[in-house]
Amino acid sequence: MDAATMPWSVGIRFSHAALQALADDHGVDLLHIKGPAVDDSLGGATRQSIDADVLVRPSHVDRLLAAMHLHGWKTQYLFEDGSAFEHASTLVHPFLAPVDVHRRFPGIDQNPAAAFERLWADRHVTDLAGMPCAVPSVTAQRLILIAHAARGGRLTHPDIDTSWTRAPAFERDAVSQLADDIGAGVALAAGTGRLEEFVGHPGHELWRVLSTGERSRARIWAARVRAAPTKRAALRTAVRLVMPNRHRMEARLGRRPTAREVASAYVASARGGACELAGFLRSVATERRGR
Template sequence: MATQEATGAPSAGATVPLEVRIGFAHASVQWIADRCGADLLHVKGAALDPTLVPGRGYSDADVLARPAHVRRLLDELPRHGWELINTFVYGSSFEHSATLRHQDFGLLDLHRIYPGTGPTPERAFDTLWSQRTTKVLGGIDCPVPSHDAQAVVLLLHAARGGSDAKAANDVEWLWTSADDAARDRVLDWVGRLDAGLAFSVITGTLDEHRDDPAYDLWRVAARGGTRMEEWRARVRAARGLRAKLTVASRSVLVNVEHLTIVRGRPVSRAEIVAEFFGRPARGLREQVSRLARRSRR
């Protein structure tokens, strides 16, 4: 999910509505993808079939790239005004997307994986790509997942949305109030995308998957948790000893990218040092507070 856009409202004197700028963001990225030979699927937001969740708003552009083509996109996008502001490693606990910003078009979430899909990012992309359709965005034909695949993409996004009202509304439209035929089509795509663990959040059966290495990651995403719990979950979900050690080593580092976005300016070395020593204390207080709340239940 893209970092909340600080420039969501047009600047003084600007007359182009946000949704129009986002349409042009999709068009810009698709033109760049065509130029460098990268496969893209435009997901959620402006790319969404409006009949799925009527009136659903959006504030940025989201695209899912073929994993093998991510590097060429990251090389090409800055040549056309897109600035990388948040890398995959620090984008989320799933490390699934990087955030870029364009002076005219706003924010872009570039996904290298879509959390919850499998069994591998490559297989998941191929499955979605095989039944793609197109939608005109900013005057350009943009590939999008099929109607039913879009429903599952939104539900998997809602699965890590916690108590977010928008996520709850997506679940209401696409699952809770859906008829049996629509649910069957959703379940068919859940099977195709090997998305059973993530989808169990929607059906309330997540705890049946406690033995899955990624269980804690989805539990924290869906129900909340402390920073310490999140990092433990990330280590458990990492595949192989080397990956686990890499994730564990990053847990003690300051997320300079996020700190820069929060402050709205480049941060100094002194601020990074202060954050490095301040984070453990905040994490400990957060953990103690959470344990206290549990004990009162």
């Protein structure tokens, strides 16, 4: 997108509209989330974003990506290149703002298809760059904003204040009920100061380190592995988190990394991981001796 001819905020709205047009043409169900798609009562009119975000019905993701590729979009990051949740793929376009295509939303632990259906059932329509776009209910938007802020370790973020702290009791009750319905109770608790209610839950430690802005890679690594739903998923997560990301290396370098650069990244990652792990184990031992 040429920032000299189009304000970034306008480009994001056009990206939302372009994706909605593709969705309409190819029978794709998607919900526009965050950024300008947020309801005005939650500060949508003044929000600043770096990309457009959409949550897609899981069975329609491949269809949408294929349509986007046919219309000038290129995949910058695969789902596996993002967070440990592997929730979104980033696509870029020569004339439009980047888009994050979500196949699930971090913090929503229910089956992605069932969770999407629940959110889709309560959708309504808003205008983005002249295009009628489906967005989640305001209750769901509150939950998404809280979970997003908590995942980023921003517990004092205005989104939590607006979506929860200053919300009337009936709105908080509705958010809590929705969180229970789609398996987002731990994420909501992390964002609203009630995480101790979920001690022992598989996701407790992960959301504790995420919501507190933990900087230790080893602690974050250990928490993500513990939160994996199966042993196979835990092993896959453990391996992936210590491997250098080739797509991110390519984006940083502006070209495909050489074999030597990849090998060097593997060595650096292994060394850094070993140092982090040693420090983590020492801190755990110290904590246990202090009990």
